[in-house]
Amino acid sequence: MTQIPAPPWRKTRKASAPRTVLSRDLIVATGLRLIDAEGLDALSMRRVAQALDTGPASLYAHVANKEELLELIYDEVMSEIRVPEPDPERWLEQIRELIMQAFLVFRAHADIARVGLATIPTGPNGLRVAEGQLAIMLAGGVPPKSAAMMIDRLGLYVCSDAYEGSLYVSRQRGSGKELGEFMSEFFGQIATFYRGLPVDRFPNLVARIDDLMDANGTERFEFGLDLLLRGLVSHIREAGPTTKD
Amino acid sequence: MTQIPAPPWRKTRKASAPRTVLSRDLIVATGLRLIDAEGLDALSMRRVAQALDTGPASLYAHVANKEELLELIYDEVMSEIRVPEPDPERWLEQIRELIMQAFLVFRAHADIARVGLATIPTGPNGLRVAEGQLAIMLAGGVPPKSAAMMIDRLGLYVCSDAYEGSLYVSRQRGSGKELGEFMSEFFGQIATFYRGLPVDRFPNLVARIDDLMDANGTERFEFGLDLLLRGLVSHIREAGPTTKD
DNA sequence: CGTATAAAACGAACAGCGTTCGTCGATCAT
């Protein structure tokens, strides 16, 4: 909902700040900074309050509870996603690029995807991105019902993949090691585990360990995204591309 | 020195109360029962211990920590999934049926999918299911690397969808209402919210609310699964179905 | 049969969590 900002000519008194000046935006920004720096697990109301040099109770004047704070932070992250003007000729590429962009944004703010997975987007930026996807697909001639479903599935896919990725980051954070070292060590252990499995019960797993292990996160994500988009095209072809609503 | 009589508050021997016999399996079974009955959020080490008429510390003799307990419960749930003997002619249907079966199992034990999403499967049943998928796809002529990726993506998809579904169950549980009533009320609120959005900023969302809202969980899941499988077939056709490893 | 030893069970406690309550102090309209 578009809300009218306070007219700047209204008395800006404020100046004298005897108490610390809290605000919703400041709390959200601080929360996001903490998540980026220390991870979602480290984000507690107490921690945010501490970073703002106050007590936890003070936050509740601006934010209903932790869940609302997380949703606000999530929407703040979504603001980084840019949606293009729909081009009917390039709708498929546009969707692919949009989703890849979202993937990269979630990667950058690793842990925040855990929040998105648990939330129906109602913030301005979440709505903006959904509207953008829908506009692109409708412009490209995707049947409305399929487009609506697709938004849902793509959103789930992006968030869930980023979520999975964030778990490794969490573990790495807990281990204290550097990321590259942690990753190779971790996957080395997994590979060793798989290699030690009884061949009679898991012949294919053991035989294909290298195939199971060698793709990195981005490759896996793009593979799945490619499947979903190929599938959509195939689905449209079959159902008829010019279905009326 | 006068003999001090035994202080009456000193231990009274406790009578002969045969200690409860704990075991890993019993703890896991109890944990699963509690999750089904009260939800994952209600599962604490204290709650499990209480159900077994003991203290939380007693559990740690059989289970390393809460995470390990959850993984054991998760694998226990996976034991309900049956994998068929690979039939090269029917590989695609077999995969589809297997994934749908997993979907239904996760639905039945609502909250457990949250654990699966956070875990690389290393339990016997997780491995069994993965081996089964791989066997079916390899028998069907899917290139090994694609099959390996597919296992990963399908697992992520099933868990993430079930996870999302479990969130509604959690909220319903918290609200105290009956499931059907809660669902229709909840989605009614969402629809109302979307309908109230400013049309100038979100024209397509507002115009397509019914398309966005009307599919139920199972339809959405099958839609996405269909996309992934269509995409796989398309991918194989393009890359060549008989690629050597 | 009595006793030593290892394993399991356990009570209590620690540090941390989200959230609420009641109070205090500052700002603003009158």
Added chain:
DNA sequence: ATGATCGACGAACGCTGTTCGTTTTATACG
């Protein structure tokens, strides 16, 4: 100047996962 309103905040509640040190039990052995 004064009363009302609202943000800031200290303290507390009930909960969490986990650990420590101790007690109790079952088993092995002389």
